[in-house]
Amino acid sequence: MERIMIIIPAYNEEESIAKLLPSLNFPPQDIIVVDDGSTDNTISKSQSFGVHVIRHEKNKGKGMAHRTGFNFASKEEARWVITMDADGQHSPKDIPKFIKAIKEKKGDMIIGEREVTIRTMPFLRFLTNLWTSFIVSILGGKRVKDAQSGFRAISKEIFTSISFSTNNFQTESEIIIKAARRGFRITSVPVRTIYNESYSYIKPFLDTLRFIKLAFQSL
Template identity: 35%
Template sequence: MISEREILVLIPAFNEEGRVGEVIRGVRKFLGQSAILVIDDGSSDRTAHVSREEGAIVVSHPFNLGVGTALQTGYKYAVQEGFKYVIQLDADGQHPPEFLPAFTSKLKETEADLIVGSRFLTGSEERMSAIRRTGNKLFARILSFLINEKLTDPTSGYRALKSTVLQFCVQDQYAFDYPDADFLLTIHRSGFRIEEIPFRVDPRLGGTSQHSGLAPLFYSIKMMISLFVIMLRKKSADSN
């Protein structure tokens, strides 16, 4: 039995003053007893202020460190404060809070250490751009081949983590700018179990995506190198 008080809902946010409030209200509606932590990743707008006004705990980075580091700060907070579970979702409104109970149910029933929300299991990936959808499918296939398990959405940021994975993620070996396929591969090779649940992605509530211009190209090259290097590393199944 999981108590909602054992769950920390983690929202990394960078310049999301217009959207983060609605996301926090949504989380309150579906997981009213859980603590909500917003990691303000060096925003230049009122993201931190709005989040505090909505009653979230806010940890502010002194400058922008990227989404991977923002998530790790949240994991460090969760470990420090003794939370057993973390559910993370984006601050731009693309991850509907109505799926939070599905994550908690899955956390209860499964032996898996990491639950990943998949847009591809509901067909809502149609809302992604063609380039992102193709890239995602490519990395999903590569990842599934490498771990010999079927995963459909390695770039999804809607995830739930158990304390076993949290302990792993607060160490220096967690060094991911975008904790996507390379993160999942590392987690799998460290002996943790990953499962997916379906969720429907919503359009952004506004603002602009960080994945624009040449960024997807650099992302793909970096991810391929990262996957290759991880495969060269020794497996460490004793991490948990």
């Protein structure tokens, strides 16, 4: 089996990371936690589980955390990475779906597709997801129903060849657009839709402006 590593960006997630890591059922040497300048005990909690922990001295954004993880995974000769959030909104129970899709060579990027409805998502998230997925699909020339899902499996061919221009949440859109334009196969697997009470680091206005900038740059 080709080596698969899990990348988890984390910013002030000491409580949730302590719950997530032991539930992954994945070899510690194949888990990468990228601490994005946390001011709590995220680092020590992560280190206690024997996983790889990479620290940003200051907060650089989720996209930069992913990029740091990609670079480390490449040096570790990982063939695939699975990216997931540290806040508990991605269920470890869905990881086997990605592994199955990888084994069956379903695509070069496999997106965890949630149920995107008003019933399952906060209203603002629903609207944002709807229009960003629409724009990403147009710009990439490939229909993607859940472009905002950060739960993904990404092949080495993609994460080592894409030249990124973004550092924050919009990096997740950028990689889809650029991979689709280069002819990589993008598919999806169904995953659970989970929204909890934890604080969100998404800044609706600022992140929307950043996405609009990305969209114009991609024209």
